[in-house]
Amino acid sequence: MTGNEATTAHDTRPTVTVIGLGNLGRALARTLLRAGHRTTVWNRSPGRADALVAAGAVRADTVDQAVAAADLVIVCVLDHDTVRRLLGPAAGALAGRVVVNLTSGTPQSARELGAWVTEQGAAYLSGAVYGVPETIGTPETFVLYSGPSHAFDTHSEQLELLGASTFVGTDAGLASVYDIALLGGMYGMFAGFFHAVALADSAGIKAEELTELLVRWLTGAAGALPGFAREIDSGDYATETSNLAINAAGLGNILSASRAQGVSTDLLAPLHVLFRQQIDQGHAASSLSRAIESLRAASRPA
Structure with missing residues (x-):
């Protein structure tokens, strides 16, 4: 066993998987890697993982492998339907893990996905990220989470790495309610801006x-x-x-x-x-x- 293998073998920090390597997903994985976490990554297009693998991440060939590799599974893809399709074949590997879904969706779809994940024996946290990929892991970003409080408490150290984390309640859909409310306020501001600019123009x-x-x-x-x-x-x-x-x-x-x-x-x-x-x-x-x-x-x- 090499020195590095020995260190890994005695590393008691939770292992982390990131599923979905768009701009945000890659930023999440890079942040976890910089903090020294053993990080597994998966993306439908494997090439998106190349730079992360070069930085020390482990590339999973399938979602099932990605889920099985970690205690904490972070999902960041297009929508909640995609989350469900990706995790479906990996249902048997979910038991005992915490799934953190940072994919945007509606409160109802978050609750339905949370119920399904729970049925598989895993804990489900819904999350909403407020920050661009470049600010992940800095004080400029904050993230809201909802779901079982014990799951949030267990992985609070890892979640705090991504941005200032706030637990908003045990209802899996609550983070999404906050999300659409905050985004609604943002779009209201944009509406006022567009009208003001049109009038000035x-x-x-x-x-x-x-x-x-x-x-x-x-x-x-x-x-x-x-x-x-x-x-x-x-x-x-x-x-x-x-x-x-x-x-x-x-x-x-x-x-x-x-x-x-x-x-x-x-x-x-x-x-x-x-x-x-x-x-x-x-x-x-x-x-x-x-x-x-x-x-x-x-x-x-x-």
Whole structure:
């Protein structure tokens, strides 16, 4: 036995497998390797593993081999259907392992996949990554996890290597709920940005010129969100400042000006509808945050 083999034989750290070597998957595997973990990798196109193998990873020929090689199995592929198709033939090797699925999907598909993995005798953690591949393993990235708390606790050291890790609950679908909520907020910001740029463009203002000012404005405006959150959680929407009537008038002006400039109001008009709904119900003097009640009502059965 060589010195390296002896070291490996006495290494009690959990072994790790990464299934799926897209940009994110490769970054995850590199981070684990740099931390000294025995890491097995698998990808449908084997060539994607070459650089990782050169750095010390073990290439598995099949998903079954990849699963059998590790205590902790991290999956990062296209979608949850792909996860299920890949792990299906390896079902017999899953027992006793922890499967961490960092593949994007819906809360329901996460719960269904988690139930199936559990039936195979493994523990399932659903995860959502917030960071680009280049920032994996740095303080810039954070990752949310949900599923059995014991599985998270057992591998918290390895998971923390990937980014600041937060356990959000035992429901396997909860990380996905957080994910779609956070991404929804992001796309809402993008919608406002696109409308702002289109409006500026109608007057010959360059996007870069506007954006420098917009980033400054939005950074400050984001400071209002924690206060809105407290109002929403408490149900107390009383305010002496920026109420629904003021904001409905302001947004109405923006919509009118946009139409006059020939700019579509499709992105912002629905928000005005929410404001008007709450005003029509007698809440003109309430905080802007009360608009969420129209969204809540829309999601509740009559």
